[in-house]
Amino acid sequence: MNKPLFRHIKKLLWQYKWKYITGAFFLLLTDIFQLISPKLIGWGVDYLNKGTLTFKSLLLVFIALLLLAILTAIFRFFWRMQILATARRLEAQIREKYFTHLQTLSLNFFNYKKTGELMALATNDLGAVREMFAFGIVMLLDTIFLGTLSIFFLLSISPKLTLYIAIPLPLITLTITFFGKITHRRFRLVQDSFAKLTDKAEETIAGIRVVKAYVQEEAELKKFVERAQDLLNKNINLVKAWGFMFPTIELLAGFSVLFVFLFGGLEVIRGNISLGDFIAFNSYLGLLIWPMNALGWVVNNFQRGKASLERINEVLDEVPDIKDSPNSIKRERLEGYITFKNVYFKYPKSTKWVFEDISLEVKPGKFLGITGPVGSGKTSLVSLIPRLFDIQKGEILIDDIPIKNLSLYYLRKNIGFVPQDSFLFSDTIANNIRFAKPDLSDEEIYKLIKLVALEEDLKEFPDGINTIVGERGVTLSGGQKQRIAIARALAINPPILILDDALSAVDSKTEKQILENLLELRQDKALIIIAQRLSVxxxxxxxxxxxxxxxxxxxxHNKLMRLRGFYAELFEQQKIESELEREEDELLS
Structure with a gap:
């Protein structure tokens, strides 16, 4: 069953209905004024042909034509402002709706949907949708108004000649229908190819350090060129369809002109119509040729817009895997008492359990450390607390409330989460720290910088806390990025603080200083830290x-050392490595 094309934007279209209605009215007036001019010219030619045209009559015709030209220009401006400006507003609101919806979707959606494709939808595809509601609407209305009114004036001059014009119309309709389907299919392929090209460009630019480090510029260029060539080929296939459609329509419309010239000339010779009427008839025919040709543009425009809107609708149709339950609990401040009861978890579309029967608890003021081999599920475990993913069995509670019953907004507002990849925005250090708390003062930022041992590093930055860090924090070291990310989490003073291997890039001295500060702060916080380095x-x-x-x-620690198991073995191994590194540093110094 086909879903309605405008299902996600019908409210927006209804909101702008009067803009489009008034725009259509101004467009109708513009067409009417255009159509009066040939009648006046024909009237003047007849009087001239009879030798009865006076200077006064000529002046009246001149003034009337000038007035019509001015009115046409004025109302053309009005319909442009009503329709074209409204299409821009509509585009802005669809883009906002699209971006807002993206932020509601669960993480799993972004695991299989590429960034470049999502960007292409918000730019190239949305541009095609805007054109459909801008010049697409204009050409459709113009075709209807100008076509209908032109035929009315043509019939008033000579019904017989008007019939000759209608001969090619069925062929024009068949041509438009045939090429319209091809255009829709090929434009969708163009948009898909453009999305892949955008994704490749975004991926290469984001990973430019890796590309340069492995000297893969030529290889990446080759991949980019392959996708660019694919886009070019698909665009050429689309142009071929257009190339056949428009000349075919123009050729068929041209037959109407030939028929009128031949048979209309005979009518003038026979005295059935006057020379002025013949000239006026040809002027109206010229105006009718535009709607005939415009039908091709209308179909092309709407097929492109339809294909793009269908692609956007596919994203807007996506339903978040994780969302608030009915009557979800909105608690401004949680205490931070975390309980896992017999938790089982696996990722969507996976058959393998990541966890089986996990039970644990973390009380406010307590510190839980998590370690284990690579791929053991450490990150997955802490990702369940802010409901980045949902469990399949068991229960996770905070303050004895199942987290599925808590409002997502308030749940996440109470959690400071520092992931493995310390993502920073292309902004100042200060704005990255105050990301979740925009009203944070500079004084509070400096206190946080002290807590994460970033004071000495800050002296090296040209503009202090107002230094721009570059995209993804590219101008900073890994340790600096991690410490800014920790400061960002501490800025909201959360009752639950989770660090996912967030000290892996700092040296042992800085690590010790940060841990001491965190342990002082943990008095009213549930602190969870994942670490491969057991000293953390x-x-x-x-x-x-x-x-x-x-x-x-x-x-x-003491109990695990007595067990002489995995933890103790790893601790002893890291202790030996640390001593060897210290001896090596002493020798080098």
Whole structure:
């Protein structure tokens, strides 16, 4: 069953209905004024042909034509402002709706939808939709108004000649229908190809450091050129369809002119119509040729807009996997008591369990450390707390409330989350820190910078906290990015603070300083830290070791060392490595 094309924007279209109605009215007036001119010219020619045209009559015709030209220009301006400006407003609102919807979608959607494709929808596709509601509407109305009124005036001059014009019309209709389907299909392929090209460009630019590091500029250029060539080929196929459609329509419309010239000339010779009427008839025919040709443009424009809107609708049709439950609880401040009860979890579209039967708790003021081999599910575990993913079995509670019953907004406002990839925006250090709390003062920012041991680094930045960090924080080291990300999380003073291996890029001295500060702050916070470097979680109240989706060891540092299991073995290994590095540094110094 085909879904309505305008299902996501019908409210917006209804909102602008009067703009389009008044625009259509001004367009109708413009067409009427255009159509009066040939009648006046024909009247003047007849009087001239009879030798009865006076200077006064000529002056009246001149003034009337001038007035009509001025009125046509004025109303043409009005319909442009009503229709074309409204299409721009409509485009802006669709783009806002699209962007807003993207932010509601669950993380899993972005795992399989490429960034470049989503960008193409918000730019190239939306441009095609705008054109459909701008010149597409104009040409459609103009075709209807100008075509209908031209035929009315043509019939008033000579019904017989008007019939000759109608001969090619069925062929024009068939041509438009045939090429319209081809245009729709080929334009969709063009948009798909453009999305792939955009995605490749975005990916290469984002990973330019890796490209340069591995000297792969030529290889990346080759891949880009391949996609650019594919886009070119698909555009050429589309142009071929247009190339056949428009000349065919113009040729068929041209037959009307030939018929009128031949048979209309005979009518003048026979005295059935006057020379003025013949000239006026040809002028109206010239005006009618435009609607005939415009039909092709209308179909082309609407097929392009339809194909693009269908692609945008596919994203707007997406329903978030994770959303608020009916009557969700809106609690401004949580205490931060976290409980996992027999939790089972696997990713959407996967059959393998990431966790099986996980139970744990973290009380406010306590510090939970998490470690384990690569791929053991550490990140997945902490991602369940802010409901970035939902569990399949068991229950996760905060303050004895199932998190599925908590409002997503308030749940996440109470969690400071620092992921492995410390993403920074292309903005100042200060604005990155105050991202979740825009009213944060500079004084508060400096306190946070002290907490994350960034004071010394700050002295090296040209503009201090107002230094622009570049896209994704490209001008900073990994450790600096991590510390700014931690400061951003601390800025909201959350009752739950989660650091996912967020100290991996800092040196041992800085690590120790930051941990001391965090442990002082944890008095009213549930602190969860994932770490591969065990010195980071050595002071934790409880440490859990994950492996193959299960907790294989748990306890504080001393207890785990006595177990002589995975944790103890890893700790001893890291201790030896640390001593060797210290001895090497002493030798070098």
């Amino acid at each position: 979680i050595q002071e934790a109240d409880e440490i859990i070791v994950l492996k193959d989706g299960k907790i294989i060891e748990r306890g504080d």
